Amino acid sequence: MASVLDLVARIGRGTLSGVRGAGSLTLFGLNGLSHLLRPPFYWRAFFQAFAEFAFFSLPVVALTAIFSGMVIALQSYTGFSRFNAQSAIADIVVLSVVRELGPVLAGLMVAGRVGAAMAAEIGTMRVTDQIDALGTLSTNPMKYLVAPRLLAGIVALPLLVVVADILGVLGGFIVSVIKLGFSPRGYITGTLSFVQTGDVVVGLAKAAVFGFVIALMGCYNGYHSRGGAEGVGAATTSAVVAASILTLAFDYVLTELFFAR
Amino acid sequence: MTPPAAPGAVPKIRIRGLHKSFGDKRVLDGIDLDILPGTSTVIIGGSGSGKSVLLRCILGLVEPDAGTIEIDGVDVLSMNRRQAEATREQIGMLFQNAALFDSLPVWENVAFGLLAQRGTRRIGRAQARALASEVLTQVGLDPSVGDLRPAELSGGMQKRVGLARAIASRPQILFFDEPTTGLDPIMGAVIDGLIVDCVRVLGSTAIAITHDMASATRIGDEAAMLYKGRLVWQGKAASLLDSGNPMVDQFTHGRREGPIGMELRR
Numbered sequence: 001m002a003s004v005l006d007l008v009a010r011i012g013r014g015t016l017s018g019v020r021g022a023g024s025l026t027l028f029g030l031n032g033l034s035h036l037l038r039p040p041f042y043w044r045a046f047f048q049a050f051a052e053f054a055f056f057s058l059p060v061v062a063l064t065a066i067f068s069g070m071v072i073a074l075q076s077y078t079g080f081s082r083f084n085a086q087s088a089i090a091d092i093v094v095l096s097v098v099r100e101l102g103p104v105l106a107g108l109m110v111a112g113r114v115g116a117a118m119a120a121e122i123g124t125m126r127v128t129d130q131i132d133a134l135g136t137l138s139t140n141p142m143k144y145l146v147a148p149r150l151l152a153g154i155v156a157l158p159l160l161v162v163v164a165d166i167l168g169v170l171g172g173f174i175v176s177v178i179k180l181g182f183s184p185r186g187y188i189t190g191t192l193s194f195v196q197t198g199d200v201v202v203g204l205a206k207a208a209v210f211g212f213v214i215a216l217m218g219c220y221n222g223y224h225s226r227g228g229a230e231g232v233g234a235a236t237t238s239a240v241v242a243a244s245i246l247t248l249a250f251d252y253v254l255t256e257l258f259f260a261r
Numbered sequence: 262m263t264p265p266a267a268p269g270a271v272p273k274i275r276i277r278g279l280h281k282s283f284g285d286k287r288v289l290d291g292i293d294l295d296i297l298p299g300t301s302t303v304i305i306g307g308s309g310s311g312k313s314v315l316l317r318c319i320l321g322l323v324e325p326d327a328g329t330i331e332i333d334g335v336d337v338l339s340m341n342r343r344q345a346e347a348t349r350e351q352i353g354m355l356f357q358n359a360a361l362f363d364s365l366p367v368w369e370n371v372a373f374g375l376l377a378q379r380g381t382r383r384i385g386r387a388q389a390r391a392l393a394s395e396v397l398t399q400v401g402l403d404p405s406v407g408d409l410r411p412a413e414l415s416g417g418m419q420k421r422v423g424l425a426r427a428i429a430s431r432p433q434i435l436f437f438d439e440p441t442t443g444l445d446p447i448m449g450a451v452i453d454g455l456i457v458d459c460v461r462v463l464g465s466t467a468i469a470i471t472h473d474m475a476s477a478t479r480i481g482d483e484a485a486m487l488y489k490g491r492l493v494w495q496g497k498a499a500s501l502l503d504s505g506n507p508m509v510d511q512f513t514h515g516r517r518e519g520p521i522g523m524e525l526r527r
């Protein structure tokens with residue numbers, strides 16, 4: 001009996017702290033966004049975060065996208081080879097890359113790379129009193145550290161996904177033309193006739209949401225880290241894990257919202 | 262309501278009944294302290310006695326459990342966020358570990374508060390850089406140090422950059438958390454002189470935490486000793502070494518025997 005009560009109490013406590021965490025995360029995000037609407041805006045901080053997101057993540061995202069496009073082409077060929085394989089493969093590659101794989105893979109790669117770096121940087125600033133120092137120097141840390149990073153995530157990830165989309169299709173093209181011997185022109189016309197503006201736009205909208213989530217998790221975990229180097233390490237890990245899970249969760253929600261009819 | 266006191270007698274900072282615990286560890290246990298404008302007060306006390314926490318409470322970085330903190334007669338704890346931020350902007354703080362921004366070069370650290378000013382007090386980067394060089398010279402650093410990163414400096418140099426950053430925008434209130442720890446004796450004396458100048462020439466109000474008795478008597482007008490979460494002694498800094506209070510005596514003379522036993526920290 002006692003152990004049952006204990007279990008119930010533990011579940012209750014867990015739920016409560018989960019709800020509290022979600023609430024404080026939401027408030028943190030809204031607070032960060034609200035600073036975008038009120039001057040001053042720190043352009044230098046924004047461009048630095050943007051470069052971190054877009055430029056330095058480009059190679060990883062590019063390679064991931066190319067290989068994924070190649071693998072999809074190869075996999076679907078085994079399934080479709082007897083039928084109208086050429087156009088079917090172009091169709092499958094472009095739809096899966098633009099709708100799903102581009103945003104999701106870019107999101108996961110960036111979460112591991114940029115989300116971790118952000119959590120580590122802000123976390124170090126927290127445990128060495130640098131965030132406290134900002135407040136005594138007429139600078140709001142949410143405005144200076146968090147707001148520019150959130151905006152950088154929202155802007156940069158869609159741009160990365162444009163590149164990922166193009167390279168993913170290129171990967172499919174390479175396998176189809178070189179390995180499977182399809183005509184290059186046929187593959188391209190096939191791709192262009194299947195892809196719709198709506199697919200691309202929704203893919204990019206997903207990317208913007210993922211960029212926000214990744215920056216938010218990096219900032220939030222860094223901002224609330226405590227306890228020296230160990231605490232910063234823990235913050236970094238939770239930032240990556242949380243950003244990856246939330247990216248996939250939001251992917252489902254957004255897909256349900258836009259594609260499932 | 263009490264009638265307003267005569268001007269000049271209103272303390273710049275007035276603390277009453279300040280309590281703060283972390284978990285079941287009582288750090289501040291009823292602090293009452295008045296800091297008069299244009300004076301400098303040194304706070305002494307054993308390691309871990311809550312000196313830094315006291316400053317962090319006044320800065321609004323730590324929320325006290327009970328008590329009031331008034332700056333210029335206004336309770337900062339009951340202010341809304343914007344007012345509290347505006348009040349905090351008048352305070353310059355040298356953190357115990359310097360807390361320099363390691364992503365920025367030294368000169369931008371020093372000029373950070375200046376560059377953050379808006380409106381009519383806004384200044385350009387070139388001007389900020391010139392001002393930073395000036396303040397760096399004041400703390401005994403060559404202006405060429407301005408191009409280095411904080412990580413390239415020695416501990417004592419970082420401390421001085423932190424000091425330069427705190428005084429660069431000439432705040433009305435200055436907090437120094439162990440300003441001369443890690444400095445050689447000559448540089449320590451230079452920094453003490455600089456702090457005294459801030460108070461005498463600029464008219465700032467200062468609180469300094471220090472473990473260095475020579476420095477305490479040089480910097481301070483007033484002094485207070487913190488022990489077990491309470492201020493056990495307040496008096497003139499000049500009388501620190503012959504205060505007649507057994508605890509202060511033991512502390513300032515560094516005796517092992519006396520009313521302060523060596524307790525193991527929990």
Ligand SMILES: Nc1ncnc2c1ncn2[C@@H]1O[C@H](COP(=O)(O)OP(=O)(O)OP(=O)(O)O)[C@@H](O)[C@H]1O
Nearest residue numbers: 283286288306307308309310311312313314315357
């Ligand atoms: N954020 C915090 N969380 C938990 N405990 C804290 C926190 N900050 C300070 N403490 C505790 O409060 C006590 C006083 O700390 P404080 O930093 O004020 O000491 P101090 O008087 O400045 O010592 P020192 O001279 O060594 O700098 C310490 O026991 C410390 O463990």
Ligand SMILES: [Mg+2]
Nearest residue numbers: 312313357438
């Ligand atoms: Mg301290």
